[in-house]
Amino acid sequence: MSTAGRSIVIPHLGRVEGHGGIFVKVVGGRVHEVNMDIFEGSRYYEALLKGKHFLDVQGVITRVCAICSAGHTVAALAALENALGIVSSPRVFKMRGLLTLGATIESHALHVFALALPDFLGFDSVIAMAEKYPREVAFALKLKQLGNRIQELIGGRAVHPVNTLVGGFGKLPRHRDLEEIRSALSAAQAPLAGFVDLAASIEVPDFAARPTVFVALRPHEDGYRFRGSTLCTSRGEEFPVAEYRDVVREFTVEHSHAKHAALASGETYMVGSLARLALWGDRLAGQARTAFQRLFPRGVEENVLTNTWAQLVELVHCLERGQQVCEELLGLPEEEREMQEYDVRAGRGVGAIEVPRGTLIHEYSFDDDGIIESANVITPTAQNLANTERDLRAAVERLLASDVGSESTLKLKLEMVARAYDPCISCSVHVTCL
Amino acid sequence: MAKSKPKVGIFGLTGCAGDQLQILNCEDQLIPLANEMDIVDWVMASSRNDHTCRLDIAFVEGVVATERDLETLKEVRARAKTLVALGTCAVWGGLPAMHNEIPRDVLQREVYDIGGTHFLDTVEALPATHFVPFELTLPGCPIERHEFLRVAHALLAGAMPEFHMLPVCWECKARENLCRVVHFKEVCAGAMTRGGCGARCPSHAVACAGCRGPLEEPNYDANITMFADRGISWLEIARKMSQFSAPVWIKQGLEKEVRHEHRR
Numbered sequence: 001m002s003t004a005g006r007s008i009v010i011p012h013l014g015r016v017e018g019h020g021g022i023f024v025k026v027v028g029g030r031v032h033e034v035n036m037d038i039f040e041g042s043r044y045y046e047a048l049l050k051g052k053h054f055l056d057v058q059g060v061i062t063r064v065c066a067i068c069s070a071g072h073t074v075a076a077l078a079a080l081e082n083a084l085g086i087v088s089s090p091r092v093f094k095m096r097g098l099l100t101l102g103a104t105i106e107s108h109a110l111h112v113f114a115l116a117l118p119d120f121l122g123f124d125s126v127i128a129m130a131e132k133y134p135r136e137v138a139f140a141l142k143l144k145q146l147g148n149r150i151q152e153l154i155g156g157r158a159v160h161p162v163n164t165l166v167g168g169f170g171k172l173p174r175h176r177d178l179e180e181i182r183s184a185l186s187a188a189q190a191p192l193a194g195f196v197d198l199a200a201s202i203e204v205p206d207f208a209a210r211p212t213v214f215v216a217l218r219p220h221e222d223g224y225r226f227r228g229s230t231l232c233t234s235r236g237e238e239f240p241v242a243e244y245r246d247v248v249r250e251f252t253v254e255h256s257h258a259k260h261a262a263l264a265s266g267e268t269y270m271v272g273s274l275a276r277l278a279l280w281g282d283r284l285a286g287q288a289r290t291a292f293q294r295l296f297p298r299g300v301e302e303n304v305l306t307n308t309w310a311q312l313v314e315l316v317h318c319l320e321r322g323q324q325v326c327e328e329l330l331g332l333p334e335e336e337r338e339m340q341e342y343d344v345r346a347g348r349g350v351g352a353i354e355v356p357r358g359t360l361i362h363e364y365s366f367d368d369d370g371i372i373e374s375a376n377v378i379t380p381t382a383q384n385l386a387n388t389e390r391d392l393r394a395a396v397e398r399l400l401a402s403d404v405g406s407e408s409t410l411k412l413k414l415e416m417v418a419r420a421y422d423p424c425i426s427c428s429v430h431v432t433c434l
Numbered sequence: 435m436a437k438s439k440p441k442v443g444i445f446g447l448t449g450c451a452g453d454q455l456q457i458l459n460c461e462d463q464l465i466p467l468a469n470e471m472d473i474v475d476w477v478m479a480s481s482r483n484d485h486t487c488r489l490d491i492a493f494v495e496g497v498v499a500t501e502r503d504l505e506t507l508k509e510v511r512a513r514a515k516t517l518v519a520l521g522t523c524a525v526w527g528g529l530p531a532m533h534n535e536i537p538r539d540v541l542q543r544e545v546y547d548i549g550g551t552h553f554l555d556t557v558e559a560l561p562a563t564h565f566v567p568f569e570l571t572l573p574g575c576p577i578e579r580h581e582f583l584r585v586a587h588a589l590l591a592g593a594m595p596e597f598h599m600l601p602v603c604w605e606c607k608a609r610e611n612l613c614r615v616v617h618f619k620e621v622c623a624g625a626m627t628r629g630g631c632g633a634r635c636p637s638h639a640v641a642c643a644g645c646r647g648p649l650e651e652p653n654y655d656a657n658i659t660m661f662a663d664r665g666i667s668w669l670e671i672a673r674k675m676s677q678f679s680a681p682v683w684i685k686q687g688l689e690k691e692v693r694h695e696h697r698r
Binding site: 043045053124157160162170337 | 448449450451452453454455456458459461462464465468473476477479480481482497499528529530532533536538540541559575576634635637638639640643645673674676677
C-alpha cells in the first residue's frame with residue numbers, strides 16, 4: 001500500500017440502538033486513528049433531575065433508553081432505597097429479579113437473533129433472514145415477546161415500566177399469570193436448545209481477538225445472578241460498588257457525545273455477557289451449563305465476537321432461572337399490593353445491576369425534603385466504548401495485513417465488532433456528572 | 435407484476451428509541467406487516483438502507499437536539515409523501531424538553547464537567563413537529579402498539595386513521611379504578627391527557643404522569659384548582675406539572691406559572 005492516507009468510514013452503524021458511526025484512518029499501511037463516533041444528541045437527564053423529588057426519578061431516568069428501561073428502573077430504585085435505608089421485602093426483591101430476567105430475555109433475543117445473527121448467516125436484516133429461516137425467526141420473535149410479557153406483568157408496560165415504585169409495587173401479579181409465564185418459559189427451552197445447536201455449528205472468526213480485562217458484579221448469592229454489590233475484575237480485584245468512583249474513571253473525548261471509561265490503571269475493559277461468563281460462568285447450572293460447555297468448549301476466550309454466543313447462554317439461563325423465581329413467588333400468598341413504609345430523610349445511595357450490556361451503576365443524593373441534589377449514571381456502553389475502539393484497531397490491523405477482500409467486506413467485519421458489544425447508544429449519551 | 439408495495443422509512447432523532455422498539459415489539463404482527471410494505475430505510479433494523487429514495491410513508495421519533503437531527507428531519511420531510519410523528523418526544527418534546535429554560539451550556543458544564551465545549555453541537559430539545567409539518571401525529575411514551583398497527587394498516591389501505599380524543603380519565607373510570615385525586619389526594623394528569631393507553635398507570639395504582647401529551651384544549655385551570663382544593667401543595671402540583679406537561683406549558687406561554695426549581 002502507498003504512503004498516502006486512507007479512510008474507512010462507516011457513517012451510520014446499522015442494527016444497533018441509537019446513532020453512531022466508525023471512522024478509521026490508515027496512513028502508510030499503519031492504522032493511525034480509530035474512532036467510534038457517537039452523534040446521538042445529549043439529553044442531560046442527570047442534570048435535569050436536579051431539583052426534582054426522588055419519587056420522580058424512576059419515571060424520568062427510565063426514559064434514558066427504551067431497551068434498557070427495566071434495568072435503569074431497578075438500578076435507580078436500588079440506589080434510592082439504599083439512600084433511604086429501605087431493605088426490599090423478599091417478594092419485591094424477587095419481582096425485580098423477574099423483571100430483570102424478562103428484560104434480559106427481550107434484549108438478548110433482539111440482539112442475538114435480529115441484530116447480530118444476520119451477520120453470521122449473511123443477511124442484511126432479520127426481515128431478509130425471515131425468508132430463508134421463517135421458523136427460526138418466528139421463534140426468536142416469540143421469545144422476545146415472552147420477555148416483554150414478563151415486563152408487562154411485573155412492570156406494567158414492556159417499555160418504561162410504571163408499576164415499579166420506591167418501596168415496592170403498585171400492583172402484584174396474580175398467581176394464574178405467574179403460572180402462565182412459568183409454563184411459557186418452560187415451553188421455550190427446547191426450541192432454544194435448537195438454536196444452541198445452530199450456533200455451535202457456526203465458526204466465530206477471531207480477527208478482533210485481543211487481551212481484555214473483564215468486569216462484572218459478584219452475584220449477591222451463590223449461583224449465576226444479575227445483582228450484587230461488589231465489582232470484580234478478571235485480574236482478581238474486588239471493590240465495593242459504592243466506591244465505583246475510585247475504580248471507574250470516565251473521561252470525555254472529542255468525537256463522541258458519550259463519555260469513555262477506563263480503570264484507574266488506565267486500562268480499558270469490557271462489561272457484558274462475555275465478561276459475566278468469564279467471571280461467573282462456572283456457577284451456571286442445568287441446561288445453561290450444557291450450553292456454556294457446548295458454545296465455549298475451551299472456556300471464555302478474549303474475543304468479543306463470541307459475546308453473541310455468551311448472550312445465547314444467558315438466554316438459556318434466564319429461561320431456567322425465570323421458572324425458579326416464578327415458583328418462589330407462587331409460594332407467597334396472593335395479594336393486591338406491596339409497599340414498604342419509610343421516612344423521607346437526606347441520603348446518598350449507589351445501586352448497581354448487571355443489565356444485558358453489562359454493569360449499570362446509578363447514584364443519587366437528595367436533601368431532607370427528598371429533593372435531588374446530584375445524580376450519576378454509568379452505563380455499560382459508555383464503559384465499553386474505549387475497549388471497542390481498541391478491538392476495532394486490532395481488527396483493522398489484522399484485516400489489512402491479510403487479504404481481506406473488498407472495502408465493503410472490511411466495513412462489514414468492523415461493523416460486526418461494534419455490534420458484538422450490543423452497544424446501546426441512547427444509554428451512553430444521557431450523560432453523567434463526575 | 436403486482437402493484438408495487440409502498441416504500442417506508444423509519445427514523446429516530448435524539449431519544450430513547452422506544453417508539454422504534456415498540457414497532458419491533460409488534461413481534462408476531464411485524465413480519466406480515468413488513469411483507470405488505472417495502473421498508474427501504476430503517477437503520478435500527480437493517481445494515482442496508484436507501485437514504486435518498488422517495489418514501490410513501492415515513493415515521494419519525496425523537497426530539498431535535500442537534501443540527502444533524504434537524505438536517506435528517508428536513509431530508510425525511512422532503513422525501514416523504516406521508517410523514518408520521520411517533521411518540522411524545524416527536525409530537526410535544528417530551529422529557530428531554532422539560533427544562534428548555536436552562537441554557538444548554540449550564541447543563542453541559544454539569545454533565546460533561548467542561549467549559550466551552552466545542553464538540554457538542556447540542557441545541558435545546560424541541561419536538562420534530564416544531565420544525566416541519568406532519569400529516570399525522572401519534573403520541574405516547576412510548577407509543578401503544580395497537581395504535582401503531584392501526585396507523586400502519588390504515589395508511590397501507592390509503593386511509594387516514596382516526597383516533598378518539600378521550601382523556602385517560604375516561605378510560606380510568608371505565609375500568610372502575612379508585613380515583614388517584616379523590617381517594618389518594620395525588621396530582622393525576624388523567625383528565626388533561628389523551629387516552630389510548632387504557633389508563634395504564636392508574637390501573638397500577640399510580641397517578642397519570644401525562645406521558646401521552648395533552649388532549650385538545652385541556653382545562654388546566656380547573657384541574658389545578660381541583661388539586662389545590664384537595665389540599666395538595668402548590669409545590670407538589672408544580673413538580674408534577676413540570677415533566678411531560680412542561681413543553682406544552684412553554685408552548686402556551688404559561689411557563690412562569692409552573693416553574694418552581696431554583697434558577698441556575
